[in-house]
Amino acid sequence: MAQILLSRKAACNTHGQDSSYFLGLQEYENDPYDPKTNPTGIIQMGLAENQLSFDLLESWLQRHPDAAGLRRFGRVVFRELALFQDYHGLPEFKRVSAGFQQHNVRLQALADLMGDLRDNKIEIDPRKLVLTAGATSANEILMFCLAEPGEAFLIPTPYYPGFDRDLKWRTGAEIVPVHCSSSNGFRITRAALEKAYQGARKRNLSVKGVLVTNPSNPLGTTMSRNELGALVDFVVAKDVHLISDEIYSGTTFDSPRFVSVTEAIEGRAHVSDRVHVVYSLSKDLGLPGFRVGAIYSNNEAVVAAATKMSSFGLVSSQTQYLLSALLSDEEFKGNYTGENQKRIKQRHDRLVQGLGRSGISCLKSNAGLFCWVDMRHLLRSNTLEGEMELWREIVYEVGLNISPGSSCHCDEPGWFRVCFANMSAETLDVAMRRLQDFVASGRARDGDSRQRKKPILGKWMLTLSSSDRRSERGC
Secondary structure, three states: OOOOOOOHHHHOOOOOOOOHHHHHHHHHHHOEOEOOOEOOOEEEOOOOOOOOOHHHHHHHHHHOHHHHOOEEOOEEOHHHHHOOOOOOOOHHHHOOOHHHOOOOOOOOHHHHHHHHHOOOOOOOOHHHEEEEOHHHHHHHHHHHHHOOOOOEEEEEOOOOOOHHHHOOOOOOOEEEEEOOOHHHOOOOOHHHHHHHHHHHHHOOOOEEEEEEEOOOOOOOOOOOHHHHHHHHHHHHHHOOEEEEEOOOHHHOOOOOOOOOHHHHOOOOHHHHHHEEEEEEOOOOOOOHHHOOEEEEEOOHHHHHHHHHHHHHOOOOHHHHHHHHHHHOOHHHHHHHHHHHHHHHHHHHHHHHHHHHOOOOEEOOOOOOOEEEEEOHHHOOOOOHHHHHHHHHHHHHHHOEEOEEHHHHOOOOOOEEEEEOOOOOHHHHHHHHHHHHHHHHHOOOOOOOOOOOOOOOOOHHHOOOOHHHHHHHOOO
């Protein structure tokens, strides 16, 4: 009876919550690892959070108590922040308020950050920014703006599992995977795009655009200017849109440098109205709980419609006020970006080395908070079933929540996304020791496996030596 009283949308089971990606997150919540209270629990390696530079943010807050205390020059501004806000966003966030300017020249707080992360190769116009409650909201709003229910977007695989929820559930839009291959490092090709496009047409799906993540989630790679140029050529030829989700742009820690699609279309004014960028502060600043995202578009109609839709998911005035002060501090911003990228690289290298000790390799990457890990040699069968069997063993026996490639729509079994920035170095080392024990035991392929609620105790339970701790200082 309760089901009958619900709307069709509420009653349907198309949210995507039954994906192995979400199931792994749930298993972690049921048995979270803690070095003291639950040392046999599951270690969370399926969540792309950046916890590596919180100390820098906390230090800034201690030095600027007025910002966190809702004060301007010692005067409480609670009342003006608590009252109704325009859904265009506070001027203090899209343009830094005079109270936090230095010589009245610090303007365009969020726009300046986006420009800085793109090496100031292009100028971000704050009038073309739409603030949203995170990148999830930004992507969904763009779907509402660009596609009717039943119309499709092409997305190269592997892609972020949450897109199946974010882009489709409420909008009714469809996703058509563009299957990329490990033979070329999962790079997007014109042939793969064309195959997906024609496949959609055969299904009578109207293709409205292409969505890419750059840097890629889950690959951790950046697209070259040539690749972006070819992608733009494709959307122009098909008369469709291009969405570039660039929420990991500030995590690029190695060459080649990050190239934004906004840079790739410089001088191509006739295509700029079909190219849209999604950004957020969740990954670069490690602030997913603040729910700060943005759409950047040269298309005035999209900006106008998205601004109206953003009223259903606003960024709080308090959050905007605090971040306007933070992002106007040029010294902090410059120091943070460089140090954060340095720490991400150090932690990335630590994971790669730990996996290497188990004979496991990764796709070469230069960005992101994860690695795309090749475990094909550990499969008992080169099938989806074989991948899921290995995934269950790693979750329940080894006690690591990682994301199987199939949850990212990868059609080559045996690839996994493994996150490294949401835990301490000590916890990462424990995870690598567990995995090393698992591979060394031969349980991965000998068929002698049992699901367990707790992983088998092994050498990974040993206390880390003082040298292990010293090696992480400053990372």
